[in-house]
Amino acid sequence: DAKTTQPNSMESNEEEPVHLPCNHSTISGTDYIHWYRQLPSQGPEYVIHGLTSNVNNRMASLAIAEDRKSSTLILHRATLRDAAVYYCILRDWGTYKYIFGTGTRLKVLA
Amino acid sequence: DVKVTQSSRYLVKRTGEKVFLECVQDMDHENMFWYRQDPGLGLRLIYFSYDVKMKEKGDIPEGYSVSREKKERFSLILESASTNQTSMYLCASSSSGTGFWEQYFGPGTRLTVT
Numbered sequence: 001d002a003k004t005t006q007p008n009s010m011e012s013n014e015e016e017p018v019h020l021p022c023n024h025s026t027i028s029g030t031d032y033i034h035w036y037r038q039l040p041s042q043g044p045e046y047v048i049h050g051l052t053s054n055v056n057n058r059m060a061s062l063a064i065a066e067d068r069k070s071s072t073l074i075l076h077r078a079t080l081r082d083a084a085v086y087y088c089i090l091r092d093w094g095t096y097k098y099i100f101g102t103g104t105r106l107k108v109l110a
Numbered sequence: 111d112v113k114v115t116q117s118s119r120y121l122v123k124r125t126g127e128k129v130f131l132e133c134v135q136d137m138d139h140e141n142m143f144w145y146r147q148d149p150g151l152g153l154r155l156i157y158f159s160y161d162v163k164m165k166e167k168g169d170i171p172e173g174y175s176v177s178r179e180k181k182e183r184f185s186l187i188l189e190s191a192s193t194n195q196t197s198m199y200l201c202a203s204s205s206s207g208t209g210f211w212e213q214y215f216g217p218g219t220r221l222t223v224t
Contacts, residue, residue, distance in 0.1 A: 041217070043202070044213075046212040096141055
């Protein structure tokens with residue numbers, strides 16, 4: 001299974017953009033890139049996903065490198081409520097299975 | 111609002127006990143999953159089910175079994191609990207109709223085996 005690598009932790013100031021990187025150099029052509037986040041004392045929640053093109057939704061943007069070996073989750077204006085562990089996950093299109101990494105703990109400073 | 115509920119937030123059991131963790135979803139989802147979450151290891155898939163009475167092993171099924179008699183309910187069973195099964199257990203569900211894009215997670219059950 002392809003793996004993802006993320007920094008253990010990052011810090012951001014409130015109301016500033018945050019760029020959370022993820023490396024997935026062994027990604028296959030049929031792997032989707034998903035991002036989830038886990039707020040304290042809660043289960044993970046879906047943030048965004050993509051295959052090849054950049055994606056935007058109300059929560060975030062996903063920028064995918066042209067060679068697909070890396071991606072970046074962009075939070076446009078971090079708030080204190082965005083403090084969470086962010087997981088970058090690969091999923092083969094044909095399976096139900098997510099491969100979770102250990103995630104990046106984002107700390108947002110007031 | 112989409113909802114996945116788990117029977118307990120916290121559970122303490124003794125070594126050797128049989129333990130049942132229950133998960134219920136109200137979204138009519140076909141797929142349900144059990145994960146365990148341990149510090150430094152992320153989430154690891156134990157079992158999943160893509161239909162009633164259907165199940166498949168995940169990455170770490172040893173010491174666990176599952177039951178899905180009704181579409182909305184997925185149970186994780188620890189036949190004989192051991193201390194190395196102390197962990198956070200998370201249940202999730204997803205719809206096959208959306209192409210598995212999104213898994214909805216419950217709040218988790220923190221199990222301590224003493």
